[in-house]
Amino acid sequence: MSIEWRPTAEVATLRERARLLGEVRAFFAERGVLEVETPVLGHGGSTDVHLASLACRASTSAGRERLWLQTSPEFHMKRLLAAGSGPIFQLARSFRDGEVGRRHNLEFTMLEWYRPGFTLDALMSETEALIRRVLPEAPGAMRRRRYRELFREHLALDPFREPLDALRRLAAERGELDMAQASRDDCLDLLMSLVIEPMLGRDGLDVVIDYPASQAALARCHQDPEDGEWVASRFEIYLGGLELANGYDELTDAGEQRARFTEDNASRRAAGLPEVDVDERLLAALEAGMPAGSGVALGLDRLIQLALGKASVADVMAFATPRA
Numbered sequence: 001m002s003i004e005w006r007p008t009a010e011v012a013t014l015r016e017r018a019r020l021l022g023e024v025r026a027f028f029a030e031r032g033v034l035e036v037e038t039p040v041l042g043h044g045g046s047t048d049v050h051l052a053s054l055a056c057r058a059s060t061s062a063g064r065e066r067l068w069l070q071t072s073p074e075f076h077m078k079r080l081l082a083a084g085s086g087p088i089f090q091l092a093r094s095f096r097d098g099e100v101g102r103r104h105n106l107e108f109t110m111l112e113w114y115r116p117g118f119t120l121d122a123l124m125s126e127t128e129a130l131i132r133r134v135l136p137e138a139p140g141a142m143r144r145r146r147y148r149e150l151f152r153e154h155l156a157l158d159p160f161r162e163p164l165d166a167l168r169r170l171a172a173e174r175g176e177l178d179m180a181q182a183s184r185d186d187c188l189d190l191l192m193s194l195v196i197e198p199m200l201g202r203d204g205l206d207v208v209i210d211y212p213a214s215q216a217a218l219a220r221c222h223q224d225p226e227d228g229e230w231v232a233s234r235f236e237i238y239l240g241g242l243e244l245a246n247g248y249d250e251l252t253d254a255g256e257q258r259a260r261f262t263e264d265n266a267s268r269r270a271a272g273l274p275e276v277d278v279d280e281r282l283l284a285a286l287e288a289g290m291p292a293g294s295g296v297a298l299g300l301d302r303l304i305q306l307a308l309g310k311a312s313v314a315d316v317m318a319f320a321t322p323r324a
Contacts, residue, residue, distance in 0.1 A: 008320040013308060017316055020134050020304055021091065024111060027133050031126075033087040033113060038076035040093055044279025046071040047264035048217060050189070052097035053276050054106075068277065069095035072110050072297050074218065075282040078250070081114055081293075082285035089113035091300065102312040103242065103302060106321045111300040116293035120249045123294040124207055124235055127245050130298070131205065131237070135307045138239060140204020147211045147231075148224070151188075154196050159188050160212065160229050167191075185214050200238035208236045218257065219248035244303055247296035254286035 009017070025035065045053035045068030054069040070076070073092035080088055094110040111130075115123055128142045151159040155170070167187040172179040175190050182190075200206040213221045216232035224231045233249035251257055258278070265275045301313040314320035 004323060006323075007318045008314040008323055009316050009318055013310070013316055014318060016308055017304055020307060023133055024091070024130070024300070027130055028089045028113065031087075033089050033115075034085065036077065036080060036085070036088045036090050038070075038073045038080070038090060038092065040070055040095075041067040042070055042075065042279065043277065044068060044075060044282065045276040047261045047268065047276045047278065049264060049267045049271060049273065052099075054095050054097045066277065071096050073112050074295070074297070075279045077112060077114055077295075078282060078290055079285040081116060082288050082290040087113070087115050100321065102314075103305075105301070105313055105317060107324070108313065108317075109300045111298040111303075112295065114250070114293060114295035116291040118294045120233055120235065120247065120294050123247050123296055124237075127237060127247060127296050127298070128205060128207075131239070131244065131303065134303055135239075138205060142205040142207055142237075145200070145206050145208050147208055148226075150196050150200075150208065151191070154199065155191060185212065188212065197238065197243065198241045201240050201242065204239075206238045208238065209234075211236075216251075217248070217260075218251050220251050239306060242302055242306065243299070244306075245296050245298040247294060249294050250290070250292070252286060252290045252292055254283050257286055258283055 007014070028035065041056075041058070043065070045055065048071075051071050053071055055066050056069070057064055058067050070092070072094050073090050077088060077090060090112050092110045092112060093107060095107050096104075097106065099106060115126070118126075124142070132138050148159060151157055157166075157170075164184055164187070167184060168179045168182055171177070171182060171187040171190045174194050177190070179187060179190070200208070210224060210231040211234055213230040213232055216234065219232050219234040221230050222233050223229065235247045236243055237245040261278045265278070268275055301316055304316045305313050308316060310316055314322075
């Protein structure tokens, strides 16, 4: 049997990838942001219902333990912030089970950075600057698009007010799926991915803001000035219909974060998904005091794919999962 051993990316592409990684490091060096390295394995995983963490059993000083491959370096980096690191960034190996396709790979590179004292607006501007450093030909000025207005524009509905039954019918129709038991967020996520996301970032960078509070994850919330509805203090940046970055005004309240983790695991149980170990060390760091500020995670393989004009993320990785 012939086994394909060659890399999924051409060597010339890997040289260009290395050059772009150098640009990223230079970008942060110019701004005095410290590069850090944190563990790939941790005692807690991501409880997010929409993420599938990978775990392994390992022999440690405590005996046989379950350790989690990190879906992003977020939890460890926040512990560094609480310890007084100041602004930090990382090019981190990250893992998400089941994420396979032209824009996904089980193992990928996440560029993540944190800016104590930064507002979300300041971080949006810096993220745009980073994207344009790697992709100078990115067209147009960055446009801010409110989540609520996008649904009104493309689907003629208010995502915060539309009855759940109506959302389920529309999501079932658009997705050709059984959505009879789907949650509001499941319906909104499906409609966002099928109808709205392909239209984003066509003529420049689109930054989507004011997501539902139920989608805040590890972000703070604020009230929508339109009607006082609570919304998440976070953003996502799109280019060419592709989500590149996800930024938060970071939650620093340990009690609120624990409550969200508990709610996530309850939702996982209800959906028939395995629970994920809560990162108690992160909660202890928040309790000790993490400085207020903003942080963002950017899919670096996707950005490099766009910068080099490749068809898939596998084309810019030395060995994508099928050939790993």
